Structures are given as structure tokens and as C-alpha cells.
Amino acid sequence: MPSPQLAVIGGGQLARMMQQAAIGLGIHIRLLAEAPDVSAAQVVPDHVVGDYTNLDTLRSVVAEAPVVTFDHEHVPPEHLRALQAEGHACRPGPHALLFAQDKAAMRQRLGALGVPCPRNAAISTRADLDQFGYPAVVKTTRGGYDGKGVWVVHTAADADEAFASGRVLLAEELVDFRRELSALVVRSPSGEMASYPVVESRQANGVCAEVVAPAPGLDPTLDAAARGIAERLAAELDVTGILAVELFETADGRLLVNELAMRPHNTGHWTIDGARTSQFENHLRAVLDLPLGPTGARAPWSVMVNILGGSVADLEAQRASVLAVEPDIKIHLYGKPVKAGRKVGHVTAYGDDLDIVTARARRAAAMFTDGAPQS
Amino acid sequence: MPSPQLAVIGGGQLARMMQQAAIGLGIHIRLLAEAPDVSAAQVVPDHVVGDYTNLDTLRSVVAEAPVVTFDHEHVPPEHLRALQAEGHACRPGPHALLFAQDKAAMRQRLGALGVPCPRNAAISTRADLDQFGYPAVVKTTRGGYDGKGVWVVHTAADADEAFASGRVLLAEELVDFRRELSALVVRSPSGEMASYPVVESRQANGVCAEVVAPAPGLDPTLDAAARGIAERLAAELDVTGILAVELFETADGRLLVNELAMRPHNTGHWTIDGARTSQFENHLRAVLDLPLGPTGARAPWSVMVNILGGSVADLEAQRASVLAVEPDIKIHLYGKPVKAGRKVGHVTAYGDDLDIVTARARRAAAMFTDGAPQS
Numbered sequence: 159m160p161s162p163q164l165a166v167i168g169g170g171q172l173a174r175m176m177q178q179a180a181i182g183l184g185i186h187i188r189l190l191a192e193a194p195d196v197s198a199a200q201v202v203p204d205h206v207v208g209d210y211t212n213l214d215t216l217r218s219v220v221a222e223a224p225v226v227t228f229d230h231e232h233v234p235p236e237h238l239r240a241l242q243a244e245g246h247a248c249r250p251g252p253h254a255l256l257f258a259q260d261k262a263a264m265r266q267r268l269g270a271l272g273v274p275c276p277r278n279a280a281i282s283t284r285a286d287l288d289q290f291g292y293p294a295v296v297k298t299t300r301g302g303y304d305g306k307g308v309w310v311v312h313t314a315a316d317a318d319e320a321f322a323s324g325r326v327l328l329a330e331e332l333v334d335f336r337r338e339l340s341a342l343v344v345r346s347p348s349g350e351m352a353s354y355p356v357v358e359s360r361q362a363n364g365v366c367a368e369v370v371a372p373a374p375g376l377d378p379t380l381d382a383a384a385r386g387i388a389e390r391l392a393a394e395l396d397v398t399g400i401l402a403v404e405l406f407e408t409a410d411g412r413l414l415v416n417e418l419a420m421r422p423h424n425t426g427h428w429t430i431d432g433a434r435t436s437q438f439e440n441h442l443r444a445v446l447d448l449p450l451g452p453t454g455a456r457a458p459w460s461v462m463v464n465i466l467g468g469s470v471a472d473l474e475a476q477r478a479s480v481l482a483v484e485p486d487i488k489i490h491l492y493g494k495p496v497k498a499g500r501k502v503g504h505v506t507a508y509g510d511d512l513d514i515v516t517a518r519a520r521r522a523a524a525m526f527t528d529g530a531p532q533s
Numbered sequence: 534m535p536s537p538q539l540a541v542i543g544g545g546q547l548a549r550m551m552q553q554a555a556i557g558l559g560i561h562i563r564l565l566a567e568a569p570d571v572s573a574a575q576v577v578p579d580h581v582v583g584d585y586t587n588l589d590t591l592r593s594v595v596a597e598a599p600v601v602t603f604d605h606e607h608v609p610p611e612h613l614r615a616l617q618a619e620g621h622a623c624r625p626g627p628h629a630l631l632f633a634q635d636k637a638a639m640r641q642r643l644g645a646l647g648v649p650c651p652r653n654a655a656i657s658t659r660a661d662l663d664q665f666g667y668p669a670v671v672k673t674t675r676g677g678y679d680g681k682g683v684w685v686v687h688t689a690a691d692a693d694e695a696f697a698s699g700r701v702l703l704a705e706e707l708v709d710f711r712r713e714l715s716a717l718v719v720r721s722p723s724g725e726m727a728s729y730p731v732v733e734s735r736q737a738n739g740v741c742a743e744v745v746a747p748a749p750g751l752d753p754t755l756d757a758a759a760r761g762i763a764e765r766l767a768a769e770l771d772v773t774g775i776l777a778v779e780l781f782e783t784a785d786g787r788l789l790v791n792e793l794a795m796r797p798h799n800t801g802h803w804t805i806d807g808a809r810t811s812q813f814e815n816h817l818r819a820v821l822d823l824p825l826g827p828t829g830a831r832a833p834w835s836v837m838v839n840i841l842g843g844s845v846a847d848l849e850a851q852r853a854s855v856l857a858v859e860p861d862i863k864i865h866l867y868g869k870p871v872k873a874g875r876k877v878g879h880v881t882a883y884g885d886d887l888d889i890v891t892a893r894a895r896r897a898a899a900m901f902t903d904g905a906p907q908s
Contacts, residue, residue, distance in 0.1 A: 163849065177556065177576070181550075181552065182553065182805075184849055184864070184867070201552070201556050202578065203577065203578040205578075430557075434861060448853050449857045449860050451861060456831060474538065477558065482824045485825065486810075486827050488557070489557060489558055489559070491558065492559070
């Protein structure tokens with residue numbers, strides 16, 4: 159076995175899709191997987207099963223790898239600093255990851271940079287929340303994802319669960335938004351950057367449900383502004399690899415930053431089939447300080463729809479039915495057991511007609527969730 | 534570990550690229566690899582190391598897999614018949630593979646079908662060759678590939694090595710061809726078929742060097758004829774999966790079948806980046822009897838150039854230089870040690886201008902072979 163060029167911490171679908179790109183580029187990945195059968199462990203032969211919060215486990219995984227990157231943002235920063243001190247390049251590094259891990263730190267830093275954000279305040283008590291005012295969005299500063307750790311509160315009572323969580327909380331303005339956008343940028347340690355077309359992200363129950371690339375009808379000024387924010391943040395925060403900036407496009411035509419992620423992102427999955435270089439390939443190229451690939455779209459429209467767990471228990475058995483109805487759909491299954499509402503895969507369609515492309519992707523995803531083709 | 538849906542016999546680059554497609558489709562592959570570190574074993578966790586000529590080894594690999602397919606055509610047919618008798622679907626089956634394994638059987642069958650071939654004759658003695666006439670191409674009926682087992686003979690003495698080989702030989706007319714073409718078709722057990730655009734294949738020293746898709750300036754009548762031959766052969770020979778038909782386009786505008794291959798083929802590698810469905814994905818879909826994907830090109834031109842081993846010993850270290858010159862090239866490295874002239878990877882470029890696309894692909898491949906960018 160050749161020695162690994164890259165250690166990837168975390169065995170979810172993002173690491174799995176990194177491996178697809180790594181195979182082509184000839185990059186040998188060593189993986190730290192949470193369990194023997196997780197998504198990426200199924201496709202990365204050189205993997206260690208262990209706990210990413212254990213420093214000695216991390217050391218054993220990265221031992222021969224000069225560079226370390228991540229499937230998620232949850233590795234303790236003190237461990238990353240230890241690995242850095244021992245000569246490993248952590249990309250992104252803990253000083254950048256902080257702003258994807260801690261929403262209060264992110265809001266503070268973005269405020270200092272003058273990047274437009276929803277009005278926000280750290281809250282410790284109900285009095286703080288009352289003072290902030292209603293309606294508001296209350297979030298845990300750490301560990302929330304896919305709608306977890308987020309509460310929309312119209313009255314003090316709506317915040318009971320939030321305060322009962324015992325977590326550090328942040329209150330944010332409930333933004334009157336027209337839609338959600340996502341701006342992806344990739345950045346190398348050398349400072350090279352490339353930004354993907356800005357996409358529209360459509361959520362259902364706090365989870366990304368579908369992504370349209372590019373965002374339909376987006377004002378070119380807003381497109382440039384969104385890319386500019388993403389590029390500026392990548393540089394200011396010294397991000398290496400993919401930075402995803404989720405934005406609100408407000409009813410009155412402004413952009414406000416909602417969230418940051420420093421890894422390949424669900425709103426970039428369309429790039430596998432729809433862009434000249436996928437976000438996964440560019441993430442690998444960035445963290446290994448290889449020149450970046452072009453980020454343009456290959457088709458006028460690409461639509462990605464997540465496959466959420468539903469009544470179909472055996473996704474593999476369902477493939478034939480889906481492909482019979484949609485032979486031109488690009489299927490991405492994650493090898494994860496089906497649980498209600500869980501992201502277990504995605505599909506992408508591309509083409510010239512947005513309505514047709516959207517219908518095809520939705521139909522295929524619905525068949526993986528609920529069996530029958532959507533009429 | 535979930536149980537395998539597909540056993541793949543042989544651990545070369547074709548199996549490696551099948552795995553890339555399998556990851557997306559969620560197909561669990563079990564691999565029989567010739568050695569622990571061969572190309573596909575590096576990327577397929579569930580692999581057995583062993584000898585594909587040993588029936589018990591084959592049995593252990595396919596034990597839980599309902600379907601078996603191949604990286605190469607060298608598995609003994611009697612073993613495949615044994616596996617079939619034990620309930621495994623071999624795709625393609627030994628009755629079809631015979632015509633990719635034995636050139637004499639292939640010529641006989643194609644002759645019986647009336648498919649145009651170079652004039653040919655089985656030869657046992659020098660007298661047979663003298664009677665066939667000169668110039669001629671003398672081939673071993675089995676085991677030749679990439680120019681090995683093939684001799685162009687202008688006089689009786691040129692055939693010394695061929696006769697010394699002790700192999701069964703075939704003599705064929707030395708065709709006055711304008712160029713070589715390749716027609717790829719994919720076929721399911723249910724009989725569904727789809728054919729890829731016919732490509733031009735350019736050889737150097739008997740090895741495929743580059744492929745242009747589609748074949749530039751190909752007469753639409755010849756395009757249809759080539760696809761028709763491939764589809765007819767796939768059906769008549771009952772091929773499952775990819776069938777590659779290599780053809781001569783003669784100086785006087787006819788098509789003659791040169792070789793057959795029943796697996797993903799070097800002349801189809803462009804489809805990974807250049808077609809709506811790659812030959813690897815469609816091979817998997819075919820052998821698992823899933824509906825096939827569309828085979829159309831995604832760009833006006835795609836050019837694939839093989840990376841042959843040369844003075845560059847460390848391909849991974851060379852990536853940065855190649856990508857600095859050609860950031861939009863799609864790289865496919867096979868994880869094989871570099872040996873002079875050995876296929877160790879390929880690159881693909883696509884776009885609107887054939888000259889530019891060709892130059893880009895050649896430049897990238899040359900840098901992987903010899904280091905310096907081709908001027």
C-alpha cells in the first residue's frame with residue numbers, strides 16, 4: 159500500500175465523494191471512520207475506525223500523511239493545534255474552522271469585517287431574549303445542523319426548549335427573505351481562489367431539499383456581491399479548501415450571511431455532474447495546494463435534489479425503477495441505512511430547460527423516498 | 534459490510550474505474566485482485582487476492598454475489614461455465630467471451646454472419662502463409678494485446694518469431710486503412726442496447742495513444758454502419774455489458790472489423806468526462822440489468838490521450854506541474870508503477886475547438902510522460 163497523501167477525518171458522504179475524486183487524481187486517502195460500515199469506510203480501503211475526539215487516534219491516522227482535511231467541522235481545535243505542532247498541515251486550520259464551529263465567534267468576526275448579517279446578539283437569559291425582541295431565531299452557538307439547534311420564537315415560551323438545552327445561545331433577527339442562496343468558493347494555501355456560480359438552495363423543515371444552479375433570475379449585481387463576500391471571507395478567515403457561504407436574499411434585495419461551512423457542502427453536490435470541476439476535486443486540489451480547476455457550469459441548468467429517507471427501505475433495489483423512469487438522472491447513494499428524513503443520497507439532473515430538469519430530479523428523488531413516481 | 538451485488542474479476546484500471554461509477558450508484562463490489570497493491574485493489578475495500586485461473590478462488594470471490602463481470606477476458610471459460618452451473622450470472626458469459634478470447638473463432642463467426650473483415654486464414658505452416666500471400670499480418674489467436682502477438686510480415690523470414698512462438702496463428706490481409714475507428718455499444722441481458730458516438734482511435738507502436746470523440750468528419754453513412762455492426766454483433770454474440778468493436782476505415786471508404794473487446798475499453802475512456810453516461814456506469818447498469826443511460830456526448834469534442842510510462846517516475850508529484858499548465862484537464866491515474874511504455878493513466882480534455890482540445894490533452898499527457906510541457 160503506498161503511503162497516504164491525505165488524511166480525511168470523518169467517514170460520512172462527503173468523504174465518500176472525496177474518494178471518488180481522489181481515485182481519478184491518484185490521491186491515496188487514509189480515513190478516520192466513526193464505525194466500520196459508515197459511508198466512506200465502504201469505499202476507502204485504508205481506514206482506521208475510531209473516535210475523532212481522541213488525540214492519539216487522530217495521531218495514528220495522520221501519522222504518514224502530510225495533510226489533513228475533514229468530512230465535518232467537529233474535531234476539537236486543541237487536537238488540531240497539537241497535530242499542527244507535530245508538523246501536519248490541517249486544511250482548513252483550527253483558526254479558520256472556529257468560525258464554522260462557533261456561530262457567536264462567526265457573527266462577531268463578520269460584524270467586525272462589516273459583512274452584512276442578520277441583526278444578532280449573544281443571549282444568556284430570557285431577559286436578554288426579551289430585550290432582543292420577537293420574533294427571533296434562537297440558535298445554539300455550537301453543534302447545530304440541518305435545523306437541529308435552531309428555534310423560531312414568536313413568544314418567550316417558544317424558547318423553552320432552547321433554554322432547557324443548557325447550550326450557549328445566540329438570537330438572530332427572523333429575516334424576511336425571498337430565498338436562500340449559497341456561494342461556494344475554493345481557496346488554496348497559496349491564496350489561489352475560484353468561486354462557483356451562486357445557487358438557490360431550497361429548504362424543507364430546516365434541511366436542504368434542493369439546489370438550482372445557477373440561482374434563477376439572480377440579479378448580476380447580487381451574484382457578484384455574493385461571490386465577493388465568499389471570496390473575501392475565504393481570504394480574511396484564511397480558509398483552505400471549500401468555503402460555503404449560505405445567504406439570505408431579502409425581500410428588499412439585500413444579501414445577509416446566514417451560515418458558513420468549511421468543507422464540501424450539500425449546496426455544491428450539483429458540481430459533480432454539472433460543473434467543469436466538482437467541489438470534491440477542487441477541495442482535494444486546494445488542500446494539497448494543487449492548481450485549482452475551472453468552476454463553470456457544463457449545462458445551462460443543474461438541479462440537485464436530496465434523497466431523504468422515507469418508505470423505501472432498500473434504495474439499491476429501487477434503482478431499477480428510478481432509472482426506468484429517469485434514465486438520464488445521476489444517482490449518488492451514500493450507503494447509509496434509511497431513517498425517516500435522513501439524507502441518504504442525492505440525484506442531479508442537468509439540461510437546457512429548468513422546468514424539465516427540476517421535474518426530473520424531483521421525480522427521481524421522490525421515487526427513492528416514497529416509491530411511486532411523482533405525477 | 535453489506536453483501537456484494539457484483540463480483541469483478543481482475544484488479545486493473547478498468548475495475549478501478551468501475552469502482553468510481555459503483556460508488557455513485559451505491560453498488561457494493563467484491564474484487565478478485567492479482568496482488569494486494571494492484572490498481573483496483575487500492576480503491577475497493579472488499580477484495581480477495583488470488584489467481585483467476587483457480588476455480589476455488591473464483592468461487593470464494595463470487596460466493597455472495599449474484600452477478601460476475603470482468604476487468605479482462607482471460608478467465609478460463611470452463612470455470613465460468615462451472616460458476617454458471619452454480620447459479621452465478623456471468624456477464625458477459627463464456628459463450629460470448631469466446632469471440633473476444635479467440636481471434637480464429639471470432640473471424641469464423643463474423644464471416645458466417647457476413648460482417649466485413651480483413652481477408653483471413655488460419656495458418657499452421659509456412660506453406661500456409663506462403664499460400665495466403667504477402668504482405669500479411671500474422672497474429673496469435675489468443676492472448677495478444679497492445680501490439681503483442683502481432684507481426685506485420687512482408688517476407689517469409691518476417692514470420693520467424695511468430696512461428697517460433699508455438700502459438701496457434703492467424704494470417705490477415707494488411708489493410709490499407711485511412712484510420713482506425715471504434716464503435717462502443719452496451720447491452721443488457723434483457724436485450725436493451727445503446728451505442729456511443731463512433732470515435733477515431735490513433736495508435737502508436739500498436740498501442741492506443743489517443744481517441745477523438747466523435748471521429749472527425751466521419752461520413753454519416755459510415756457512422757451508422759459502424760454502430761449497426763456493433764449493435765448486430767452485441768445481439769448475435771449475446772454480449773452483456775460493453776462491446777468495443779475496433780474497425781478499419783479503408784482508403785476506399787469501407788469498414789472492416791479489426792478486434793472485439795467485451796469490457797469497458799480504452800477507446801471509451803473519454804465517456805467518463807465527455808458523455809452523459811460513462812462506459813463504466815453503463816457497463817455496471819448493463820450487467821446488473823438496470824435500465825441503460827444515454828450515450829450522447831456532453832461537448833462537441835472530447836480527446837483522450839493515454840499516459841504512457843516515460844521519464845517521469847512519480848506521477849503524483851507531477852500533478853501540480855500538469856495542472857498549472859492545464860487546469861481544465863481531467864486526470865485519471867491508475868496507481869500503477871511507471872514502466873516504459875506502460876499505460877499508467879489517461880487525460881481527457883473537452884470543448885468546442887478540436888485543435889485546442891487535442892493540443893491540451895497531448896500537452897498534459899506528455900508532461901506526465903516526459904516532464905516538460907510539449908511546445
